[in-house]
């Protein structure tokens with residue numbers, strides 16, 4: 459019997475679901491079924507308690523199945539399950555937006571709400587393009603981004619995303635160009651931000667020379683690249699990107715779907731890295747993963763460019779939105795999440811404990827096949843040496859061995875990835891680190 463059968467699933471049910479970003483053949487031959495979750499632990503179909511080293515998918519920093527969020531969602535469902543978001547409003551969407559603006563870097567004081575990080579990236583880049591058109595510079599349409607960047611799975615995300623495997627199936631996307639990523643062989647095993655490499659940002663000048671600023675709407679980057687395995691920018695790099703964007707009148711967008719709302723040890727990566735972009739996207743942690751919600755933060759100068767050219771008062775200034783933009787239930791979950799982050803001082807906790815995590819994760823240096831370790835806040839990535847010419851094989855094998863040993867570790871490309879729960883205890887950090895070490899040693903004895 460496999461876990462699907464033990465969870466009561468039939469083969470037909472298993473076959474029916476085409477799972478996202480999953481090796482469906484591998485998964486269905488040996489399913490891993492999660493049936494419950496609480497705090498820092500997942501429960502699988504065998505009733506095992508599995509330590510969650512990625513907070514779901516970078517989503518559930520405050521711990522799984524928080525009763526405060528469940529209660530807020532339940533109350534909201536009973537009071538107002540849905541309100542049409544086009545031409546009508548409900549109080550929570552406005553209250554939540556104000557609250558997010560209060561937490562944001564000063565210039566960013568307007569919010570659009572979406573349902574996911576992909577929609578947030580699409581919304582941010584659509585607004586960037588439309589902003590220039592509204593400002594009389596309609597040729598500014600290109601979106602520049604970065605290799606190894608991840609911005610979601612929609613047409614925007616696959617066009618300006620920089621993870622090769624996510625692009626190759628789809629053919630022509632939007633007009634984009636990509637900066638080099640910031641991983642450098644000289645900087646392996648850097649703790650936090652690498653000292654060297656700020657000049658990598660100067661490549662943006664070359665791309666601008668190639669395309670001309672008159673054709674470029676925005677540059678979108680993650681403050682650190684999350685899905686590519688936590689690639690942390692060198693000191694001074696993001697500042698330099700900011701300066702170049704300002705000099706050439708190009709909007710800078712930070713995709714903070716992973717780095718935002720605590721993961722970096724601050725509310726925003728922008729704050730942690732000391733660089734304010736023109737637009738920030740967020741999702742995931744905003745509802746602690748309980749209900750889908752994302753959004754875009756921007757400044758009033760962008761908002762006003764639409765409002766002042768809005769035409770007749772009843773006409774729509776930005777023809778964009780989703781049926782579920784600002785869904786009341788998602789807003790309720792977000793309000794409850796922000797209450798928890800504040801009242802339990804979880805962001806401060808991440809900042810306090812990040813050095814402990816840094817030293818523990820770097821203690822894995824020297825284990826066979828580990829060729830790099832990177833970290834920032836409560837995020838870390840480990841690169842493993844390729845096996846049999848396939849860079850993706852070893853991370854998959856190691857992560858599955860960790861799962862068998864009771865720790866959920868995400869693998870992607872040639873990396874293992876960690877996004878700790880914000881309330882993790884020291885002994886749980888130790889367990890994650892020792893499980894990785896023991897798994898590698900068991901799989902590949904010297």
Ligand SMILES: Cc1ncc(COP(=O)(O)O)c(C=O)c1O
Nearest residue numbers: 574575576608609610713715716
């Ligand atoms: C930086 C970043 N942007 C966008 C996304 C896409 O978010 P979603 O999967 O909610 O559409 C992700 C998802 O992992 C992400 O890490």
